Amino acid sequence: MLLPPLAICILTRSLATSHDREEPAPSVASYLAREMDHAAEAQRTDLMTITRHALNEQGRHPESRGDFTILLSHIVLGCKFVASAVNKAGLAKLIGLAGETNIQGEEQKKLDVLSNEVFVKALVSSGRTCVLVSEENEEAIFVDGPLRGKYCVCFDPLDGSSNIDCGVSIGTIFGIYMIKDKDNATLEDVLQPGTNMIAAGYCMYGSSCTLVLSTGNGVNGFTLDPSLGEFILTHPNIKIPSKGKxxxxxxxxxxxxxxxxxxxxxxxxxxxxxxxxxxxxxxxxxxxxxxxxxxxxxxxxxxxxxxxxxxxxxxxxxxxxxxxxxxxxxxxxxxxxxxxxxxxxxxxxxxxxxxxxxxxxxxxxxxxxxxxxxxxxxx
Structure with a gap:
């Protein structure tokens, strides 16, 4: 690889200065490595975050007021919180039974209880939800008037929780519906066929934290970058093979x-x-x-x-x-x-x-x- 004249000049001066100080001279390889690092950092400034992706999708619907984007941002916040809790579950003594049984007759883990509370609070505080259905709650949750929105969210806050103790990947699953009349929502509004769903996704907590989402226009996967605290698009337009092994x-x-x-x-x-x-x-x-x-x-x-x-x-x-x-x-x-x-x-x-x-x-x-x-x- 040929170095540009300016790079040769800088490298030559660096070598001469280093020799005068009787210090080890930097190699061409180390210089190139530093330059590659700078180039990589420059590329990282043009990242497609999940929020930016949602805003781009929103732009395709001129009538949109951003309600769905706000709702999604609260779901993402819940996923980040649970991801953090899962990573330090042992240290925080969150592993183990909470001493209660959910509606399915399954013993609840402490992390289950925490995850459910996190998502319920995040979804209610978004001001965009009307009805919430959680695996961990026997009854549907109807949001009070001042915070009531037009969406219904059905979710499993921590799927696969029996695998917590052995470190196997677990996750959050969610589906989103639109409610026709938020001021007169009933349980019947929740019991809709899946064809009425407007968005769905899951967040997997494992060797990496991956959020897979569809808003009805294909499927995209985002991976949480811990250094940025952002979900970055890493799996655009996922297509499943027509046959598998x-x-x-x-x-x-x-x-x-x-x-x-x-x-x-x-x-x-x-x-x-x-x-x-x-x-x-x-x-x-x-x-x-x-x-x-x-x-x-x-x-x-x-x-x-x-x-x-x-x-x-x-x-x-x-x-x-x-x-x-x-x-x-x-x-x-x-x-x-x-x-x-x-x-x-x-x-x-x-x-x-x-x-x-x-x-x-x-x-x-x-x-x-x-x-x-x-x-x-x-x-």
Whole structure:
């Protein structure tokens, strides 16, 4: 690499001065390294933060008053707070049981309780929410008049919390709806099909803190830069591969599966078309499993079985947001009976089976269910 004349001049003077002081002379390599560092810093000044991204999206809608951008900024603040708490959970003695049980009958971790409080307060204080539905609260939360806005947010404040103690990635999941009449909101306004969702996302707390978001115009991933305290766009316009080499399911439940699920997993292990078997990857944290599926392709399965006839994952704040993201990324989702987003929930904590991921992989299991229904259930 040729150095510009000014750089040669500076380097020569530096070498001469260093020699006069009888100090070690800097090498050309060290000089170039410093120059590269300066160039890298210059590039860092043109970063696409999640706030800047939201404002750009807002600019595409001249009628927008910025309400959604403000709401998103409060969600982002909640994610930053929880990310910090997760990173120091052991030191802060946040690991362990809080001594209470949530509406799902699951023992609450201290970090669960803290995360729920953080998001409830952040969302209410935004002044843009009307109704909140959280996994940790038995009833929906209706925001008081002075702080009431036009959005409903359904969220799981800390998905995969059973993995806290062993350091596995966990996360926050959220879905956002618009309420027609904020002054007369009822529970019926919350029980909308996923097709009415206007935005969805998740924040994964792991080796890095990653927030994946869709506002109905594709899917983008942002990674938290701790030195800046900002989420930076690192995964623009995420598209899931049309077919994948990974399937993700809890095979410990295999004895209770229905025939289509069992046949599909058997095909993953022992394909009859001469192709290579799929690899099994199952973490047990929905955010982590779906994130991997979104980036690498494949399929995530949580079917109904003999123990959980209605499945286990919750519709409003797990199934719908993840299905929304998958469809926006070019994949699809399926309940075993219908497109997941077309399901109409009848209660806020309703559960559903779910198969989501690469378009081709979900098509395969849809065809198995179609064959099952045409021939009748197996004995």
């Amino acid at each position: 990974i399937y993700s399911v809890n095979e410990g439940n295999a004895r209770n599966w229905d025939a289509p699920t069992a046949k599909f997993v058997e095909k993953c292990k022992f394909p009859q078309d001469g192709s290579s078997p799929k690899s099994l990857r199952y973490i047990g944290s929905m955010v982590a499993d779906v994130h991997r599926t979104l980036l690498y392709g494949g399929i995530f399965l949580y079917p109904a079985d003999k123990k959980s006839l209605n499945g286990k994952l919750r519709v409003l704040y797990e199934v719908f947001p993840m299905s929304f993201l998958m469809e926006q990324a070019g994949g699809q989702s399926f309940t075993g009976k219908q497109r997941a987003l077309e399901l109409v929930p009848t209660e806020i904590h309703q559960r559903s089976p779910i198969f989501l991921g690469s378009y081709g992989d979900v098509e395969e299991i849809k065809s198995l269910y179609a064959s099952e229904s045409s021939t009748g259930p197996s004995a």
